[in-house]
Amino acid sequence: MNTAMKLSGFALGLAAVFGAAYGVGHVAGPVTPTAESRHDDTTAETEHGGAGDAGHGTEAGASGRLPGGLLVSDRGYTLVPVIAPAGEFAFRITGPDGGPVTAYDVAHDKRMHLIVARRDLSGFRHVHPELGSDGTWRVAAPFGGPGVWRAFADFTPTGGGPLTLGVDVTVPGALTDRPLPPPATNATVDGYTVTLAGSPQPGRTAELTLTVSRDGTPVTDLEPYLGAYGHLVALRQGDLAYLHVHPDGAPGDGRTRPGPAVTFFAEVPSAGAYRLYLDFKHGGVVHTAEFTVLAGAATAPTGGPAPTGGPTPTPNAPAPTGAAEHGEPGHGHD
Template identity: 45%
Template structure:
């Protein structure tokens, strides 16, 4: 008969614990939903994800870069064939024009010692073809930058292995000036990781400012930026262009981009003068900042750097 009083005492003790826990939660927990929402909004104000780098994936948003060629040997005019496949594995045959071309193909050696900006030809079956300078053996990365009709702007990347003796070249030291042919290009701007940056490249020829640059693919210059550690491809947006009242044809060309992380980057500037296209190359060291929150996957913005 002593069991019933014991059960009653146990139940009473549980009730006391429950009431105490409710009081503690109300005293030290969130004051209200408004406070929680205010904290979340403040966090969102601090963290504003920038555009993700491209070229790290061979498949994205249902599209695949299919490089169909066999293992090539070193050749200065090696034929390259590839297709863009849709989600069903069928070749895509319709593309929207960006910067006066249906597709921009960037080819770089993995040590970033060789760079090519090409415009392949598309046949009616969805195969792209172009000769590529694979004159030096090694591993290469090819980036296809395009907009499929009705789809998002994409940059897909794939590897090409060129047979032969491979002698990698160290990355050149960071420098704010580059020389190509008779031209010197000066780079100004202070890029930081995770922050929007404006880069200005100023073109001189034999010491004289070049103020009569010619439009090339709808702009006075096209800039490609690659992260040296993994060859992540950055979308670099030219600011203004031919036909804009405020945009002059040199000597300064301005670009807008966001570097996703600290580290070394390689920049390649294409510009046209006196009917010839020249490419100036830079190594840039990007300093860290408080914002290291740039995503590394899906992107769908239409802006491209070339």
């Protein structure tokens, strides 16, 4: 059964809206950013940042660039959702010439990383679409139930620098906003306990170490996943500014051990509440541990932000079947 969906681009300073039906309807056309949001070659690129890949993370006021994922169009590249059969999500990246991009560099074993999360920061998924000859990326729909979801396309077009573009996807239906869990330094997932040491600091690099154990025993045989022993995504509560971090060291480099500790160097763009999502692989399965952390002078969150541009939440409505909850294991990796 086709699920009606509205696709809307959301970006700071970007006045453009995508409209389409999910499974039926028409292809959403390219979006041209406003003069205020258009980035050109004089704007500092959003780079993957060296050791630890601090990457995608400082505010425009400090470095001349916005955090990743806030724009649907950047440096001439635009994320365009397109019509897809029921149960599938599809999109294209159009380039400066207006045509679909078909050449991408491999970054962390993949040419495209698609990360989705509900705007209340629940339901996180990290998946890898397949590219068709016409420049269309396709993947089994990663959205876990009703709500307003943010989809982040993290990629490097051949001949260009790394980019993260974002678009909102609204899945209609009864829903309740899920409060952001309080800050914590321990998370459990699938029988594993992950402990966080370190605290993010706005505008400067901070060391974050996540240590994995199972049944009280340190896990010392983590398996490489996408070329690393762990991947860390941070999303800022409210606008979902995006930071994709990779760990210090790599499997096989002669110095990096396969656990129990995985160390990252990350720079968050501002004070605020953030949700951290750690992907790690053990026993042939990818697991995701989630944390809420506070950066700077932020106060503890009291609840998730109201969804933007989507259906009005239904108070006291039961959680929809199949919807991903905060901390729910099995986040749809491939």
